[in-house]
Amino acid sequence: MSILDAATSTAGAATTSQAARRRNYMKINGKCYTRIDCxxxxxxxKVYRVAADNGHMFALKRVSIENADENTVKGYKGEIDLLKRLTKVERVITLFDYEMNDEKKVLSLLMEMGELDLYTLLxxxxxxENSSESAKFDPVFVRYWWKEMLECLAAVHAYDIVHSxxxxxxxxxxxxxxKLIDFGIANAIQTEETVNVHREAQVGTPNYMSPESLIDSNAAGSGGRGNPSAAKVDEAGQAQ
Structure with a gap:
């Protein structure tokens, strides 16, 4: 029995016509799930909270690829490939199922559902209302969550993957x-060839990128216009 079958057993994710007539249902590869909320x-x-007929909850990510260019679609497929490769890694969110519907131009990913993200927690x-509690530096709080983050990174680095x-x-x-999510711009390193990932374009979220990995758009160039410089990232995800 597959992981998905085990998670949706006891009536399972129904495929009957009765289930298909539900008002709030979403389907992946013929299996129906009840949409709870966004x-x-x-x-x-968009990412939805959905439920199988046995009550098991999942996160269903649905992306429109109607206006997506080739590189964007390639990124989505790359994320699927990496999540499949990391299925047994406890520190990575589990991908249970996926469907690329070329007719409707929609990509659907059925994943493990978390309670909340670290940003929301912080x-x-x-x-x-918690100002009095957080006014003082709490080394226990910082140490615990810092260790959790490092264990997530160590888990994917063990598979030669840079999250980015x-x-x-x-x-x-x-x-x-x-657990780590969103591997859309992650890279699998070919360690037998190199331990560096060379990027021709800037990737990541600026507020959380190291200063040296940001492209200098004001660099001297012909005609006084800046020529962006490429960034090189090593196995630890650090710019060089």
Whole structure:
């Protein structure tokens, strides 16, 4: 029995016509899931909380690829390949199923659902009602979550993968432990050839990138216009 079958057993994710007539259902590879609510959105995609007929909850990421260019679609497929490769890694969110619907131009990914992301956790801790608690530096709090983040990184680095977009929102809390999500711009390093990943374009979230990895758009160039310089990233994800 596959991981997905085990998670949706006891009636499972129904495929009957009765289930298909539900008002709030979403389907992946013929299996129907009840849509509960929307967990988040960004760009051309949304993430929903869905439930199988046995009540098991999942996160369903649905992305429109109607106006996506070749590189964008390649990035989506790369994310799927990496998540499949990391299926048994406990520190990476589990991908249960996926479907690329070329007719409807929609990509769907059925994944493990987390309780909340690290950004939300930190934001709640720093909220006004918790100001007295967070006014003082808490070494236990920092040490615990820093260790959790490092264990996530160590897990993917063991598979020679550089995430490339590390930020609190891409660490999700699942049963008290952090897991990494969003491998859309991650890279698998060919270690037998090199330990460096050379990027011709800037990737990542600027607020969480190291200063030296940011492209200098004001660099001297012909006609007084800046020529962006490429960034080189090593196995640890550090720019060189």
């Amino acid at each position: 967990l988040g959105r960004g760009g051309s995609g 934001k709640k801790r720093c909220s006004p 977009d590390l930020k609190p929102a891409n660490f999700v809390l699942v049963q008290g432990r952090l």
